[in-house]
Amino acid sequence: MIINETFAIGLMSGTSLDGIDLVYVCFQNDDAKSFKILHAETIPYSKEWKLLLQNAIFSDEATLQELDITYGQFLGGILNNFISNYKITKIDFIASHGHTILHQPEKGITLQIGNGQEIAKITNQKVVCDFRTQDVKLGGQGAPLVPIGDELLFSEYDFCVNLGGFSNVSYHKDNKRIAFDICPVNIVLNFYANKIGLAYDASGKIASEGKINETLLGKLNALAFYQQQPPKSLGLEWVQTTIFPLIDALETDVPSILRTFVAHIAIQISKVITKNNQVLFTGGGVFNTFLMDEIQQHAKSRISLPTKELIDYKEALIFAFLGLLKVTNQINCLQSVTGASKDHSSGVIFYP
Missing domain, CATH: 3.30.420.40 (ATPase, nucleotide binding domain)
Known part of the structure; x- marks a missing residue:
């Protein structure tokens, strides 16, 4: 019997700025609970990136747009290194949380930088990202997503x-x-x-x-x-x-x-x-x-x-899972959790 499998990379950068968590995971399509983390790594931030991300909250819109592109290119490079180092050949998609700069859902604002189109272009892979914006537009908190x-x-x-x-x-x-x-x-x-x-x-x-x-x-x-x-x-x-x-x-x-x-x-x-x-x-x-x-x-x-492995990489793993739900058009955002007007499938898909 052939079991259909989906191979994905999940990417997470948390507010504590410890670094970028990467997980390469295989999901069994008939039972998502049967997942296997194949490779996982945390890439620490340089002092420069840490400062940039810490201070981005004080930036104007033009600077943030530029940072979104630059950070997307930075993530693309990190992903390419990860793919190359672990000799990964099969990838169905990459799911990236990005890095949260602004989160004021009561004002309808949430911003995660890390431009999906740049990541798709650099890695030559399908990319799912921007998981929070749609939920905020639907009146939700855009969080938590896990x-x-x-x-x-x-x-x-x-x-x-x-x-x-x-x-x-x-x-x-x-x-x-x-x-x-x-x-x-x-x-x-x-x-x-x-x-x-x-x-x-x-x-x-x-x-x-x-x-x-x-x-x-x-x-x-x-x-x-x-x-x-x-x-x-x-x-x-x-x-x-x-x-x-x-x-x-x-x-x-x-x-x-x-x-x-x-x-x-x-x-x-x-x-x-x-x-x-x-x-x-x-x-x-x-x-x-x-x-x-x-x-x-x-x-x-x-x-x-x-x-x-799960202590360190559960969030990156679940973002890969959120990506899987998005690409298969299944619900990945729950109204009962975020307060949005309905359950929905959130995220934006970018192609190389």
């Missing part, structure tokens, strides 16, 4: 939690998928680790040496976002206008900032996954053992950690 993958690929878990720049969760309730951003994670922890010359707080060691600032913790936990009902999502803008000023006004000691924010993360996540649930945790934050211990202590749930 839950359809949680629903169809990881349905054995009660909750799927990702710890990246932000933490987000998805779960099944009342016959529909619910998902939302919980709180910032690495986007804040890394920012303050950078202030003492570190790329990040490895294993949460610095945080473990700090003291909790109870006033700051109380004010963080009292922020209006946490009282809102889903669908809801967070962006860098909110962190810059709300979180950083609040922290900087109340605490200057970096270990204590990290300790307090770890407590904040653990409290917010535990509000969502309390009781004896089976929870799948993925994303770079999982390697922060101090943070994971704090979450475990607060939440008292059964925490499952998958293979390191």
Whole structure:
């Protein structure tokens, strides 16, 4: 019996700017759950690219249009290297999330750079990208997008939690998928680790040496976002206008900032996954053992950690899956998750 297979590359760049995650995956067409990650790699950003992407939020429209092209060319080059290094010969499509610069869905704005036409031209492959815009046009948050993958690929878990720049969760309730951003994670922890010359707080060691600032913790936990009902999502803008000023006004000691924010993360996540649930945790934050211990202590749930490959590359894998759903014209954006006016198949397809 011949099983039809689809081969795809998924590409993800998260808000924490750790690097570009690439996954080469094979999906069995008759059962998407039967996927196999064949190759996976993270390409770290150079200092120059990190600065460019961090500061792009302050750029004017013309500069952003130029950056969209340049970044698309940059991704195309990275993809070609990945294809060449792993001697990949069969590719049905590439699915790219791009890098989020602006995300203000309440104003109808979301922008992920990484021009799909440039990527298609450079790699000579079909490319699916721009997964968020259509959802925002349909009145949705344009985020989170991963839950359809949680629903169809990881349905054995009660909750799927990702710890990246932000933490987000998805779960099944009342016959529909619910998902939302919980709180910032690495986007804040890394920012303050950078202030003492570190790329990040490895294993949460610095945080473990700090003291909790109870006033700051109380004010963080009292922020209006946490009282809102889903669908809801967070962006860098909110962190810059709300979180950083609040922290900087109340605490200057970096270990204590990290300790307090770890407590904040653990409290917010535990509000969502309390009781004896089976929870799948993925994303770079999982390697922060101090943070994971704090979450475990607060939440008292059964925490499952998958293979390191899945911890690192689940989001890139799911973007490949979103691409598969788009090219086969199946729903990849859920109204129950984003608040859009309907379920739909999102993304734009570009050809070389």
